[in-house]
Structure formats: structure tokens, C-alpha cells
Amino acid sequence: MSNTVPAGPEKPFSPSEMDRRGFLKALAALGIITVVPATALAGCAPKDGQSQAAQSESFDLIVVGAGGAGLAAAITARENGVEKILILESEPVNGGNTNFSSSGMNASETKFQKAQSIDDTNELFIDDTYKGGKQLGEMPLIEHLCNNSAEAIEWLEGIGIKLDNITLTAGSTIKRCHRPTDGSAVGKTLVPGLVSELTKQSLKVKNGYQVTDIVMEGGKAVGVKDAGGTVYHATAIVISTGGFGANYDMITKYRPDLKDYVSTNAAGTQGDGMRMAQAAGAELVDMDQIQIHPTVDQGTGSLIAEGIRGGGAILVNVEGNRFIDELKTRDVVSAAELEQPQSFAYVVYDQEVFDKNKDAASYEKAGLSIKADTIEALAEKLGIDPVALVATVNAYNAAASEGAADPFERTQSLKALTIAPFYACKVAPGIHHCMGGIKINTKNEVLDSAGKPLAGLYAAGETTGGIHGANRLGGNAVCDIMVNGRQAGRSAAAYIKG
Numbered sequence: 001m002s003n004t005v006p007a008g009p010e011k012p013f014s015p016s017e018m019d020r021r022g023f024l025k026a027l028a029a030l031g032i033i034t035v036v037p038a039t040a041l042a043g044c045a046p047k048d049g050q051s052q053a054a055q056s057e058s059f060d061l062i063v064v065g066a067g068g069a070g071l072a073a074a075i076t077a078r079e080n081g082v083e084k085i086l087i088l089e090s091e092p093v094n095g096g097n098t099n100f101s102s103s104g105m106n107a108s109e110t111k112f113q114k115a116q117s118i119d120d121t122n123e124l125f126i127d128d129t130y131k132g133g134k135q136l137g138e139m140p141l142i143e144h145l146c147n148n149s150a151e152a153i154e155w156l157e158g159i160g161i162k163l164d165n166i167t168l169t170a171g172s173t174i175k176r177c178h179r180p181t182d183g184s185a186v187g188k189t190l191v192p193g194l195v196s197e198l199t200k201q202s203l204k205v206k207n208g209y210q211v212t213d214i215v216m217e218g219g220k221a222v223g224v225k226d227a228g229g230t231v232y233h234a235t236a237i238v239i240s241t242g243g244f245g246a247n248y249d250m251i252t253k254y255r256p257d258l259k260d261y262v263s264t265n266a267a268g269t270q271g272d273g274m275r276m277a278q279a280a281g282a283e284l285v286d287m288d289q290i291q292i293h294p295t296v297d298q299g300t301g302s303l304i305a306e307g308i309r310g311g312g313a314i315l316v317n318v319e320g321n322r323f324i325d326e327l328k329t330r331d332v333v334s335a336a337e338l339e340q341p342q343s344f345a346y347v348v349y350d351q352e353v354f355d356k357n358k359d360a361a362s363y364e365k366a367g368l369s370i371k372a373d374t375i376e377a378l379a380e381k382l383g384i385d386p387v388a389l390v391a392t393v394n395a396y397n398a399a400a401s402e403g404a405a406d407p408f409e410r411t412q413s414l415k416a417l418t419i420a421p422f423y424a425c426k427v428a429p430g431i432h433h434c435m436g437g438i439k440i441n442t443k444n445e446v447l448d449s450a451g452k453p454l455a456g457l458y459a460a461g462e463t464t465g466g467i468h469g470a471n472r473l474g475g476n477a478v479c480d481i482m483v484n485g486r487q488a489g490r491s492a493a494a495y496i497k498g
């Protein structure tokens with residue numbers, strides 16, 4: 001195991017209480033769904049009713065999982081002429097972890113970067129991704145991701161999802177994290193936008209259908225089976241079921257040191273796709289590579305987006321001191337945070353950072369942030385020595401606005417925290433992303449242990465492994481689901497047409 005995260009916080013955190021009801025409530029709190037509908041809660045029950053509803057039918061394509069990767073795959077397959085498409089989703093609402101994605105989508109050489117004189121290149125993006133993943137990622141997959149990222153941004157714009165507000169995330173050497181014009185969380189625009197395009201393409205998701213098996217015949221994928229035992233036949237299957245960040249049995253199996261951490265993940269991220277693919281003959285790679293994210297509210301598992309730090313926020317410990325360049329990669333910042341007294345930190349920002357990151361309003365609404373008119377008053381509310389916190393903020397402000405050397409050698413996104421009111425969110429590391437998963441090639445074909453494609457079987461998104469290596473950069477997962485979701489849809493369409 002190559003992760004270097006220390007054994008865990010001094011006081012182990014409780015595992016996330018996130019269940020399906022919690023997932024729906026979290027979506028409601030973030031404003032992703034307005035109310036938790038009774039029918040949706042009914043879907044929280046075991047999905048044993050589905051066998052009654054389902055008939056055994058034949059399709060050209062079955063997409064398993066309606067998160068960002070699955071939605072992109074289905075729409076792209078349709079654009080490429082595939083007619084009979086079945087999309088099965090285990091949860092009562094679509095979008096999985098994609099709903100929660102906040103900071104944005106990385107992409108290089110985009111027209112929006114060019115318009116804002118951001119001089120990025122695909123080569124730089126490839127280099128950042130490879131280095132950020134500690135040289136464990138597979139270069140052909142990384143090149144495919146980065147070289148196709150601008151096309152994905154343009155495709156999204158073409159279907160009404162404009163991501164032209166560009167910010168910086170940790171590990172990127174230049175601003176390439178694209179988000180909606182108003183700086184709001186990307187998932188809240190992406191999922192409704194993709195669902196709307198799906199509807200325009202006369203496609204619909206069947207919710208509450210949990211797929212349990214890939215049906216193989218003569219080495220080919222020929223269908224799937226749901227939890228009610230119904231088999232659906234198809235020429236091609238795309239697995240897009242996300243990671244396993246909400247499955248503590250799998251966390252314990254692959255990374256026992258993380259079993260007591262909270263998780264930021266949606267309830268449906270149970271690793272089903274990986275287990276099904278493996279049973280069908282697929283190889284799994286890097287399964288122990290699980291990212292912990294340094295800024296997670298420990299009570300709710302809610303993420304305080306990296307874009308807040310990218311917008312200028314700092315991290316301070318309970319003594320009011322900074323302890324790291326806040327824009328180092330997530331593994332490095334998490335490890336530093338765990339070494340602080342009581343193993344937690346506060347993300348501290350001002351009204352200007354708040355205004356540029358629309359998600360900050362949802363933290364306030366959800367009671368995740370504490371607010372005060374002065375830094376002294378903020379310190380008092382946090383139980384921190386005001387003198388220490390004022391000195392820390394002053395030193396950072398001097399580096400940000402007067403060109404003084406930053407005490408932690410931070411060089412990116414320094415912004416003086418001077419605009420009242422001031423905010424702080426209490427955070428510690430939480431389970432966030434599964435870098436490992438189903439082995440694929442650049443056509444998104446699922447591979448066996450000999451590297452041979454399993455005919456008719458494709459996979460995309462967090463259920464796959466090999467792209468992000470030992471550490472995913474903020475913004476790279478949304479890039480992954482768009483580029484690879486689309487590629488899986490295109491490859492499946494070509495296979496179906498023969």
C-alpha cells in the first residue's frame with residue numbers, strides 16, 4: 001500500500017451515518033432536491049418490489065447507474081444512433097456522487113481559458129495529473145482524459161451546461177477547474193442539465209432498480225440481472241455505478257486504517273460495479289487507493305469544497321496557527337491536519353471568498369459555518385486565542401497583499417482576508433474518492449487480467465481505476481466522468497453497430 005496517510009485521528013471518528021434517507025436529506029439540504037418526496041423515501045426500502053414491475057426485455061444498450069458517467073454515456077450512445085437504451089439506477093434520485101460535486105471540472109486548452117488569458121496546455125494537465133497521482137496513474141488513460149477535456153467542456157456547453165467560471169484546485173499548477181458562471185457547485189448544474197438532455201433524447205432512467213450481476217455468455221456480456229432476479233438482455237453494457245466510498249465492508253477490506261473515518265459519499269456508492277465486473281472476469285486495479293479529503297464536516301460528512309481554499313481561504317488549528325500550504329494535494333494536507341492538536345482544523349475565509357463560492361451559502365444554511373464581524377470575534381466563538389488568530393491572519397494577509405513571503409510558502413490563490421464578516425468551518429479528513437476500480441483501456445472496454453477486453457462490456461467514472469493513481473486532483477473526477485462517460489457511449493455504439 002503506497003498511501004502515506006497516518007493511522008488515523010487520535011479520537012477515531014464515527015463511521016458516517018449516511019444511509020439512503022440521509023442521502024436524500026443531504027440532497028435536500030444542498031438544495032439539489034427541494035423536498036424529500038414520499039415516493040423517494042419509499043424507494044429507501046429494500047428493492048424487493050422491482051421484480052414485480054420488471055419484464056425481461058432486450059435492449060441495444062444497458063447503462064447501470066445514472067450518475068454523471070452513466071448519463072453522459074447514455075446521451076452519447078443516443079447521439080451515435082443507439083435506439084433501445086435501458087438505464088437502471090438503484091436509488092430513487094439520479095446523480096449519485098455527481099450531485100455533490102462542488103469545486104468544478106478540470107479541463108485544459110478550453111475556449112473559456114483562452115478568453116480569460118489562462119495559458120494552459122494539455123501537456124501541463126497531463127503532467128499535473130500524473131505527478132498528483134504519484135506516478136501511479138496509467139499514462140495512456142491520463143493522456144486520453146486530458147486531451148479530450150476541452151471537447152467535453154464544449155459538448156456540455158452545447159447541451160446548455162456552461163462552465164466558464166474558472167478556479168484553481170490543489171495540485172493544479174494553473175487555473176483549469178471549470179464551474180457554472182455564478183460560481184455555484186458544478187453538480188447542481190450538471191445533473192439536472194444531463195437529465196434534461198436525456199429527456200430531450202427521449203430517454204428515461206428507471207429508478208429503484210439495483211443491478212446485481214452482469215450476465216455473460218461465451219465470454220461476452222449479454223445482459224444484467226436485477227435484485228429481483230429479472231434478467232434484461234442487451235448487446236452492450238456500460239457499468240457506471242461509482243465508487244465504494246459508502247461501503248464500510250469494502251473500505252475495511254481494502255483500507256482497514258480508514259474504517260473509522262466519515263465519508264462524503266452518496267448512499268449508492270457501494271462498489272456494486274466493481275464486484276459485478278470482477279465476477280464477470282474483469283481485473284480490478286489499485287483498490288487500496290482511497291483518497292481522504294482534508295475538509296469534511298465530521299457530523300454530517302459534508303464536504304467544504306476545495307474551491308473555498310482555491311478562492312483564498314486558510315486552514316488554522318485549534319491554537320489559531322496555520323500549519324501547511326493549504327493548496328498542497330489532499331493527501332498531504334490531510335496528513336498535516338491529523339498531526340495537529342485534536343486532529344482537526346478550521347477553514348477560515350471572508351465575505352469575498354463566500355461571495356465567489358456559492359456553496360458557502362449552503363454551508364451557512366446547514367449550520368456548518370460560524371460567522372463573526374471581526375477575526376477576534378470569530379476566534380472567541382471558536383474558542384481560539386484571538387491574539388494568535390489575528391497574528392496568523394495578518395501574516396497571511398501581508399503575503400497576499402504586500403508581497404511578503406508566505407510563512408508556509410503558499411504561492412497560489414493568496415487573497416487577503418479583510419472583508420467582513422468572517423467565517424470558519426470545523427473540518428477533519430473524511431473518505432472521499434476511490435481511485436481504484438475496474439481496469440479499462442482508452443476505449444473504456446473492461447479488461448481481464450491478461451489485458452483482453454470482455455466483449456460488450458464497458459465502464460466509466462469512479463467505478464474504474466488507473467487514471468488517478470494514488471491521489472485524485474480536485475476537478476479531475478468530473479472531467480473523468482464526462483470524457484470517459486462519453487467515450488464509453490461512443491465505444492458501445494460502435495460495438496452495437498458491429
Ligand SMILES: Cc1cc2nc3c(=O)[nH]c(=O)nc-3n(C[C@H](O)[C@H](O)[C@H](O)COP(=O)(O)OP(=O)(O)OC[C@H]3O[C@@H](n4cnc5c(N)ncnc54)[C@H](O)[C@@H]3O)c2cc1C
Nearest residue numbers: 065067069096097098102103211242268461462475477478
Ligand atoms: C461531496 C463530493 C464533492 C465532490 N466534488 C468534486 C468536484 O468538485 N470535482 C470533481 O472532479 N470531483 C468531485 N467529486 C468526485 C465526483 O463527484 C465523483 O467521482 C463523480 O461524480 C462520480 O461519478 P460517477 O458517475 O462515476 O458515479 P456517481 O455519480 O456516484 O453515480 C453512480 C450511480 O450509480 C448508482 N448505482 C450504484 N450501484 C448501482 C447498482 N448496483 N445498480 C444500479 N445503480 C447503481 C448510484 O446510485 C449512482 O447514482 C466529489 C465527490 C463528492 C462525494
